[in-house]
Amino acid sequence: MSITNSEKKDKIELSSNKPEKIFCGMVSNMIKHVFLIFRTYLDMFIDLVYGYFWEGKRKPIPALEKRHAMLAESAVTLAAKIRNKELKSEDLVRACIERIQQVNPIINAVTDERYEDALNEAREVDKLIESGLPDDYFQKKPFLGVPFTAKESHAARGMLHTLGVVSRRHVRAHHDAECVRRVKGAGAILVAVTNVPEINKWMESRNFVFGQTNNPHHTGRTPGGSSGGEAALHASIAAPISLCSDIGGSTRMPAFFCGLYALNPTSGYTSLKGSALRTGKEKSMASIGFISRHCSDLIPLTKTIVIADKAQELNLDRPVDVKKLRYFYVETAQDLRVSPISADLRAAMNRAITKLTEAVSSTDQAPAPYYHRGFNHMFVLWRYWMTHEEDVFAELLTNNTGTAYFYKEFPKKLLGMSDYTLPAILKLADDQVLPPVNKQWAEQLTKELTDDLIKLLGDDGVLLFPSSPQVAPYHYSPIVRPFNFAYWAIFNALRFPAAQVPLGLNSDKLPVGIQVVAAPRQEALCAAVAQHLGEALGGVVPPCQILQ
Structure with missing residues (x-):
């Protein structure tokens, strides 16, 4: 077939432009590399400056006493012990209250409490169980008699509901948020509500109503936001169940900073009614979720808050064999707004990749690297969908x-x-x-990334993804690194479920970990892989001694 003069001209132009494009690409990569080196040293300088003020303010968390040892057990185990009359709800609730009173002066997590009411409710539970209850009653109330706490942005009847805003400092909730109602409906007993940033919109749980919440692993560092009060209390082994929410990492971030498991379900499957003043009719990328010291609690707890007519779609009880899944990973994104991944967290990712490579049944399932240009714009995509x-x-x-x-x-x-x-x-x-962010660009790129990931992962694939560039930062330092939460937020924008996995501590005794992401409605995959990796690679390490 003959080539026209026009086609010849186009080929010549393309050929002549090729060296120029290669040169421009090389220059662009060099500039990016230099910038990343600069950011690395800038982060070191920031940590040096903030560490000067906060490193000496590290306070130890009191040891968990033998009489409170039950608090170290999973919520599922505690519920079974209460059900089988091996443990009284009143004793468990009292232990929870006493432990909160021990640790709260150090971490400043609790914003309001209902201790006496909780004890009275526990006594009623014990009376009911002693009188004899049918099995179907326990099936309807799987966490009967187990105490729980909730972030203060969830309305809880009679409790302060300020959202950390000065103009609401005296406001109390008249009704329970739907998620609080459902957890109570599962038999759990509300003990206290915990601190958040203003309207849940920051990486630290600090406000002018209740002050600053501290990370129990290092009180000079933040526990994260917006569920920072919940994470600080739970990591201190003071609450068996912690009710959170997540619109930009608000459940997973505090779980990571405090060394806990977390599960953020597919958006649209949990009711937001009564949470942060929402009506529940809004279309939102936020979800209700839980953090826990025990990954085995996450699926049973999530089942209590899933909207009833949508529960079957999530198939939370699906059996999962981690040896038969396919694995992909992203070592670092190329979003220049975000700090480079630290050596500690690169090492954590590498350990997870190695462990899953050993676990899979065939080499075809071994973790493979994944890249999409959408991850170069994580913050901007989240910012667009926030509008x-x-x-x-x-x-x-x-x-x-x-x-x-x-x-x-x-x-x-x-x-x-x-x-x-x-x-x-x-x-x-x-x-x-x-x-504002360009609408057409943002929506097109989001669609491309979403479609590509859904096609890649299907119903048997998971993506290992960094949690954050760094471990829990010093108080106030996120203000000079405001975009680092984007590693969590991108999956809110995509509306994918994600689990946070603790992988032990680094040399400074601060938690490290990664995220496990799956396609929409595949929470069971996230939880199964999270449990496998956590058990194999360090999992939860408490910030205090547990006395036997």
Whole structure:
């Protein structure tokens, strides 16, 4: 077939442009490499500066006394012991309360409590069980008599429901959030609610109503946000069940920083009614979830909060053989807004890859690297989809009595007169000042990444993904590294389920870990692989001694 003069001209132009494109690519890669080296040393400098202020403020968590040893057991085990009359609910609730009173002065996690009411409810449970209950009663209430705590942004009847906002400092909830109602309906007993950042929108659980929550592994570091109070309390072995939520890593981030397991279900399958003032009718990428010291608790707990008519779609009880799954991994994303992955977390990923390579039945299933350009823009994609959330941050800050504006609040902040934290004011700047993300680009790239991952993973594949560039940061340091949560947030934007897996501690005795991600409605895969890796590679290491 003959080639036209026009085609010849195009080929010549392409050929002549090829060296130029290669050169531009080389220059671009060099600039990126230099920038990453700069970011690495900048992160080291930031840690050096903040460490100077916070390293000496590390306070030990009291040992778990023998009389409280039951708190170290899983919620499923505790429920079985109560059901079989091996343990009284009142004794368990009392142990929970006493342990909270021991650790809370150090971690500052609890914002309101109902200790006496919880003890009274526990006594009623013990009376019911003593009188004899049919098996189907326990099936309907699988966590009967087990105490739980919830982040304060979930409405809990009679409890403070401030969302960390000064204008709501005295507000109490008149009704339970749907997730609280469901956990209570499963027989669990609410003991306390815990600290969050303002409107759940920051990487640290600090506000001007209750102050700052500390990480029990290192009290000079943050437990994360927005479920930081829950994670700090749970890691301190003070609460068997911890009810959280996640719109940008809010369950998984605190679990990672505090060395716990977490499961964030596929969005749209848990009710948000009553959580952060939502009606439950909104379309949102947020989900309700749990953190736990025991991976075996995550699926049973998740079953209690899944919307009833959608439960079958998730198939949470699906049996999973980790030896027969297919595995993929991302060692590091190329989002230049985010810090480079630290050596500790690269090592954690490598250990997980090695362990799964040993576990699989054939070499075809061995973990294989995965890349998609969508991971170069994790934060921006999440930022775009946040604009589709129906709640308005600037209005929620005023308790929906007006609108907070960056141009007013920032000067007030400089004068020490603002009721809002600096992260909240910077969130206003992001919403009100910075240019919006290109709609067509963001939606197209999200679709490409979503479709590619669904095709890749199917119903028998999982993706190992970094949790964060670094371990739990020092207090206040996230303000100079505000995009590092994007490793969690991208999967909210994609609406994929993800589990956080603890993999022991680094040389500084701080938790390390990774995420396990699956296609929508494949939570069972996430939980199975999380349990396998956690058990094999260190799992949960408590921040205190457990006395026998």
